Amino acid sequence: MDEKEIVRKRRGAKEANKTFAARPGRLAVGTPLEIVQIDHTLADIILVDHVDRRPLARPYLTVAIDVATRIVLGVFVSFDAPSVLSIALCLDHCVRRKSIHVPGKLEELVWPTSGIPKAIHVDNAQEFHSDAFSSACEDWGIAVEYRPPGATHFGGHIERLIGTAMGAVHVLPGTTQSSAAEKGDYDSEKHAALTLAEFEDWLHLEICRYHNTRHEALGRTPLAAWADLGGDTAGRQVVDVEAFRTSFLPFELRQLGRTGITLFGVHYWSDAFASLVGRGSGKVQVKYDPRDLSQVWVLVNDGRMIPARYRDLSHPRISLWESRRARKEWQDRHGGRINEKALFQVIDAQRRLAEAARQKTRTARLESERETRLPKHQPRRDPSREMFAIDTGNPDLPTYPIEEFDDPRRKN
Template identity: 35%
Template sequence: MKIQKGDRFLYEGQVWTYVSSLSESSVQLYCEADHTFTETDPSKLEPVPPTSIFGAEPHKRQIEAPLAEWELAEYRHEKIKQYLQHHESEGAFDELKSSLSLSVPQTYVLLRQYDGNEGPRALVRAKRGRQTGTKFLPQNIEAIISAAIKSEWKGPGSTIIGVCRRVEEMCRCAGEEAPSYASVKKRFYELPEADLARSKIGFKRANDKYAARPKSNISERPLAKWQMDHCVIDCIIVDEKTRKPLCRPWATLIIDVNSRVVPGYYLSLNAPSSYNVAMAISHAVLPKGKWIEALGDEDIKYPYYGKPEEVAMDNAKEFRSITFRIAAKNNNIKLAWRPIGKPWWGGHIERLNGTLNMSYINFLPGKTLSNVVLRGDYDSEGKACLTFSEFRLWFARAIQAYHHTRHRMLNGKTPHEKWIEGWTDEKGALSHPALIDNAKDFIIDFLPEQKRVISRQGIEMWGIRYWSPALALFVSNKKHSVKYNPNSLRYVWINPSGERYIKVSYSDVTRPDVSIEELKAAKRELVGDRKSASRVTSEEVFLMVRKNRELVEKSKVLTKKAKKAKEHRENATGFDLAATGLPASVDIEEVSELEEYTIAVNIFPVDV
């Protein structure tokens, strides 16, 4: 077959007619709309399907026709093809009619339908009866139904009856007879379910149900891929002393995709922050010996640790922070963020959240369940009885139980067995993940930071001055990253040389250790009617912190906010002990003269 004069092609958004071939790589075309000619390469042309002599639509492909129909079409195609090769000979038409077992009119119909380019599919018989999708309503009524669906099918309360009422109203205004309920309902079945769901229940929930997920997230070995996320625990905890309901704690969880092990997590009374992320990463990467000692349960076994190759997470601000990204690059950890609106990209960690809630947390007294419908008349606050320290121990035991429970996606193995399998070679020899060279620096890398200048008076942050003799060599106007622990501002860490962190304490070491939360609360109280907070001195702030602490301790009836602040302070992470296993004392860089003035720091139970 070859291109015939008059064949139509789509070129640059318009329909052109073939005129002639100008060379081996160019043809001439004519545009009827503009009455212009052009020359182009044949490879740039797209054929336009031909229409019948009556201007009808091109033949629809019957790709779902039965095999018998395709075989009949193929037989007829071959017979007609043979006929066309010698159709001028006497008796050729009668021979064709006889071989096809058709009448003369039927044979002529097949001859008109025959298309050498289309092949047998041009002769596949159309399905008898009314074609699927045939509509008998006038076009203006169809347009009214479409407009009513678009305007009324929005939100969870949408109903087909509501759409029908809108159609009746629009038809009445247009002076037309309204279609039946069945006709309107039929139009719903013709629309994609996913589109209807997006309009009714929202983009996120509709995508959860209908969006295609052709790819699978596979990790071939432990530590290759981790996923991290925050979740609020569906259980209310109580105050340590009064045993009155306090709040729901937060958890930052990390899961190893290969083994489904939870290498680390962090529990907190405060909403997620960059500090929560730093503590969760630290807990996951480092061995858990000191942490288990702080929990006080020798039966807890937690042999999972190691530096990951990749950590995937959502787009929360703390996961996108520059500090977190630089720390990850500095420690050769690749970060991956899931596309917005596609939570299934973090399916493993989302499923872990659900497993912990459904299989463990929902059996605790004080459970809140996932919504008010499931909760019913259950009194969550009235039944609550676990303090934060008790819940922390319970949670560690629950995670251990999860590690030794068979996992459906691990072919019946437990996460612990899968982890051990990943560290066992072909000869059956067991190995362990490599240890971090400098655990202390690793953790400090991920701590929140602020840029500050090292002046002759030291470093000033939040109105507090910090000093160490080791800073004397680095006094300049250059800004450096100063790392800090929001729960304990007694020390900050700075690395001006790029070689090691220097631990810097208060200039006035007699001042008490405070958190950022306490510091801000004291400043707000002091500012009062003052025009600006700049008039508040650091001495006034620390005095107010002491007074607030005494007030909270002596108060018999505490508000939830005050109790939460007290509980958080008493359960705040003892950073040096919990994360690095080091005692809370000054570094070797700090001179011995400071030691006699240093007040012992209370180290509270770990909550990484």
């Protein structure tokens, strides 16, 4: 049998390509922000919730690296699977000037790298082929290049960076290691200790340490390479970072009418709509942040991006996931389309149920924790053998003399 085929069947196609696939040439980039590679990965660690600090799940990382300097331009951490939102928030991090607070100290570490990439290299994941991502890159003059299917070495720089980051993660409590063999009998859930926010802070500090560590391929630190190659002036800087972030958000096409915009069963209005009603033709783009549907952004025909809020401002903030869950519950129970008032009532009821369940679960866990912490030799409670308060109103009970004494400090 062919040796490559043997390795493929025993260890998988990825391992076979590492050993036998020819890879002539290399990606030569001499200018910062000329090429930025972006990719996602599932972190090798289990995190806990911030309330009860109980094990939750492994987080996803979205990372962007500048090929010329190996600088990490941006990163985004979330429990949600990679999506258009992950890319939007990672790129938003790329174009911002960043600094990291050092826990327990007053000082901050500077992360002095930002700018709009000239080209982005990505894989063929669905989110990188979305209309929101493609149109936003076109608007900002960012070229998008897709790696050939199965050719992971075309994203070698980001793959190596992710491997380095995961190697550092393996020293944290709750790590899952990179394989079952390396994990052994280590109980990841039992040792999990970091929340999502704490893990994100640790990751930012680790990136700052990496930026100041000599890179073998560069012969210097990534920060030194960024400075030597003129990274601060090599690319374009974003003046309105909020407009940049918004442009990468997902969108739906909706008709702008006399009552405003309707999205996911909720009505939105802006006073700027008044002069546009009846003057445009066709539908407009309505961009939204799935985490907070209290505000949307409407791209009208003249190129303006108009923010719009709930038409009824008394409504609370909700997420897209809450909206979907409420609409599904209504559909299962009643059928048909849910109206706006009922939508928020269902979401409020679901929130109350979720909070009540969480409180009950926390109380039960607390009682269980108390039981497990009792010393092994301590007997369990027996109410029949416990002492109780004496009934002082019973005259048949014996009395005891009380000694009286004079207090010299007491005055008549």
